[in-house]
Amino acid sequence: MKTPIYLDNHATTQLDPRVLEAMLPYFTEHFGNSASRNHEFGWAAEQGVEKARKQVADLIGATPKEIIFTSGATESNNLAIKGVAEMYAEKGNHIITAATEHKAVLDTCKKLEKSGYRVTYLPVKGDGLIDLDMLREAITDKTILVTVMYANNEIGVIQPVAEIGAICRERGVLFHTDGVQAVGKVPVDVNKDKIDIMSITAHKLYGPKGVGALYVRRKNPRVQLTAQMDGGGHERGMRSGTMNVPGIVGLGEACAICQREMAEESKKLQGMRDRLRTRLEAGLDELYLNGSWEHRLPHSLNISFAYVEGESLLMGINDVAVSSGSACTSATLEPSYVLKALGLGDDIAHSSIRFGIGRFNTNEEIDYVADKLINVVTKLRELSPLYEMAKEGIDLSKVSWVNH
Numbered sequence: 001m002k003t004p005i006y007l008d009n010h011a012t013t014q015l016d017p018r019v020l021e022a023m024l025p026y027f028t029e030h031f032g033n034s035a036s037r038n039h040e041f042g043w044a045a046e047q048g049v050e051k052a053r054k055q056v057a058d059l060i061g062a063t064p065k066e067i068i069f070t071s072g073a074t075e076s077n078n079l080a081i082k083g084v085a086e087m088y089a090e091k092g093n094h095i096i097t098a099a100t101e102h103k104a105v106l107d108t109c110k111k112l113e114k115s116g117y118r119v120t121y122l123p124v125k126g127d128g129l130i131d132l133d134m135l136r137e138a139i140t141d142k143t144i145l146v147t148v149m150y151a152n153n154e155i156g157v158i159q160p161v162a163e164i165g166a167i168c169r170e171r172g173v174l175f176h177t178d179g180v181q182a183v184g185k186v187p188v189d190v191n192k193d194k195i196d197i198m199s200i201t202a203h204k205l206y207g208p209k210g211v212g213a214l215y216v217r218r219k220n221p222r223v224q225l226t227a228q229m230d231g232g233g234h235e236r237g238m239r240s241g242t243m244n245v246p247g248i249v250g251l252g253e254a255c256a257i258c259q260r261e262m263a264e265e266s267k268k269l270q271g272m273r274d275r276l277r278t279r280l281e282a283g284l285d286e287l288y289l290n291g292s293w294e295h296r297l298p299h300s301l302n303i304s305f306a307y308v309e310g311e312s313l314l315m316g317i318n319d320v321a322v323s324s325g326s327a328c329t330s331a332t333l334e335p336s337y338v339l340k341a342l343g344l345g346d347d348i349a350h351s352s353i354r355f356g357i358g359r360f361n362t363n364e365e366i367d368y369v370a371d372k373l374i375n376v377v378t379k380l381r382e383l384s385p386l387y388e389m390a391k392e393g394i395d396l397s398k399v400s401w402v403n404h
């Protein structure tokens with residue numbers, strides 16, 4: 001077993017060697033511009049792109065013409081939200097999203113607020129899921145878009161997407177979902193889920209970085225987007241710019257592998273995820289699971305280790321690559337806004353760890369990480385007066401201390 005151990009698969013995934021293999025010829029012999037219509041070089045590149053378009057579409061139940069290639073999910077989210085906002089401005093100026101969305105959605109919405117759009121940020125329940133009644137009540141005759149992510153990148157919860165889609169369809173409002181964490185991990189079908197627009201990125205499903213896609217529905221309803229990039233009119237005018245052919249081929253191959261292997265892979269990852277949880281719970285008390293356990297990605301676990309300080313915890317497991325419940329914004333360590341939206345206090349949010357298990361992890365690694373955490377947390381708690389007080393039955397909420 002090699003260290004460091006990578007358990008940060010929500011942040012990015014290792015490129016699958018089979019994906020690299022598929023990409024390589026498009027760096028070398030098939031180097032043409034896929035928009036060159038007059039020669040072999042262009043045709044070969046175009047063939048690679050069109051094969052990938054079908055592979056992406058097949059994974060999500062779409063048709064190839066509904067797939068627009070982009071530089072990744074940040075761009076896809078921007079194009080979806082700003083593209084709808086501009087295209088449907090005459091119909092209305094109201095957008096609904098959720099408090100736990102990725103920054104690429106939240107910051108895009110904030111930007112639109114500055115130019116006169118109104119945005120509703122739905123809160124989430126303690127389990128991280130939105131309240132469908134609140135969504136229904138938030139929709140007005142000025143609402144043009146609902147954008148709620150499929151699965152959350154910090155806590156791994158899966159939103160009730162099919163229900164959201166049904167509500168939007170019934171009210172005649174377009175539904176965009178950031179599908180980054182779900183596509184390739186759990187079955188996603190844009191028709192069953194009544195999704196109109198969906199963002200995807202390759203590097204979260206064992207493909208290369210810097211390439212992604214946007215699904216844009218063509219029928220019932222036909223979605224139109226105002227382009228955010230003007231130029232040669234590529235991608236049916238929605239996204240100009242010479243195509244990243246090797247990247248697109250990689251995204252396609254990554255999707256094809258996921259489609260073939262998802263059922264089996266998700267069982268394997270869920271087994272490892274549950275093994276990690278069981279081992280930690282056998283060795284430690286005062287653990288808190290963040291986010292719904294039932295509506296969850298199979299490879300995803302987010303746990304708060306109460307009574308230990310987040311930074312000491314991470315330092316104690318420095319040969320394990322994970323993410324903590326803290327976000328480095330400017331100079332200060334802020335608790336994650338996602339965990340805060342679930343109602344967690346600052347301390348418990350800081351002591352949280354996100355585990356993202358992936359295709360290349362092994363049970364041996366899981367056991368190593370579990371043993372290491374039990375060891376480190378036990379040691380840190382031996383030094384913690386708070387843990388001692390809690391064990392003695394003192395109600396800590398009634399103790400006052402100086403905040404830091």
Ligand SMILES: *Cc1c(COP(=O)(O)O)cnc(C)c1O
Pocket residue numbers: 010011071072073074075102104149151152153178180181201202204210212
């Ligand atoms: C990683 C991520 C993004 C950003 O994707 P990029 O391709 O890196 O721009 C957007 N949304 C979610 C949920 C993500 O996890």
